[in-house]
Amino acid sequence: MTAGNDYDPQPELFSALLTPHRSLSRTGFIVLMVFLSVVSFAAGLAFLLMGAWPVFGFFGLDILVIWWAFRINFRRAAATEEIRITPSELRVRRVSHRGHVVEWVLNPLWVQLDQKAHAEFGIEKLYLVSRGRRVSIASFLGPDEKASFAKALLAALQTAKRGPTLNPVT
Template sequence: MTASNDFDPEPPEPKLFSARLTPHRSLNRTGFLVLMAFISVVSFVAGVAFWMMGAWPVFGFFSLDVLVIYWAFRINFRRAKATEDIVVTASELRVRRVSHRGHVVEWVLNPLWVQFEQKSHAEFGIERLYLVSRGRRVSIGSFLGPDEKASFAKALMTALQAAKRGPTYNPVA
């Protein structure tokens, strides 16, 4: 007996499936700095050329272009902070979505009752993935490409089928 009131909680259920989905960004920080340096140099040289021709207001517009491009990339990088976590155990399917602003939305569904739906297009492949349970429809993997959605859908379906079979008893382990 211990002096504290602590007790041993049940061990966590084994995860059948766990995935963290994040938006893809092809330009890293170094690439962004190189691109912005290139755009700044080209805009500055072109602006100076126009200034020397007497069209000095054009220099300001070139500077404004650089600022707008920088601002657009900053928004793009901020939106890349969004995540979507999907965890399947034998007793629950948990979807946790964190927006780029830090807002958290979480759904906990029973994997025995969940139906997995996908909306496909003949030419473009899988467009949408949904989890449907008790009248609720949760869209998942919205920022994945069609091939990534197909791979993800296959892995998630396998995990849901394993959850529906139930835990297996292995006396040897």
């Protein structure tokens, strides 16, 4: 049997790796911090020359707090959520920003996609429901992204429910 004729018993019907969106890159962060530092230093220097020397230290403290907040934000961007569907299983693997892994394996024949929608804002939450278990997915996507993701996930679930299609002539 040649490599072109190999039969894959579990073809992957759907695979998505979701990561939190961060609009500020590392370079943008450096530019922002340099700009804020220069503005803070100039404003602090003006207060220092007026005789309000303690204010100068508070401007430095503000820069430190902003840097700390961005550091936490960038660290949390390391979180991921992987969703894979084959004809026999739906696997959700969530890795937190600290590296903790949680994994759910569900039968795609029993899974339903549930969504909580708001009339004005769109889809707020997506859930996979199977045998009394409810797993929240795609929590860090926006409403439009959740709608697109839900449409693709539903199509893959319907394909899994139809069963494998064997077509030896390709």
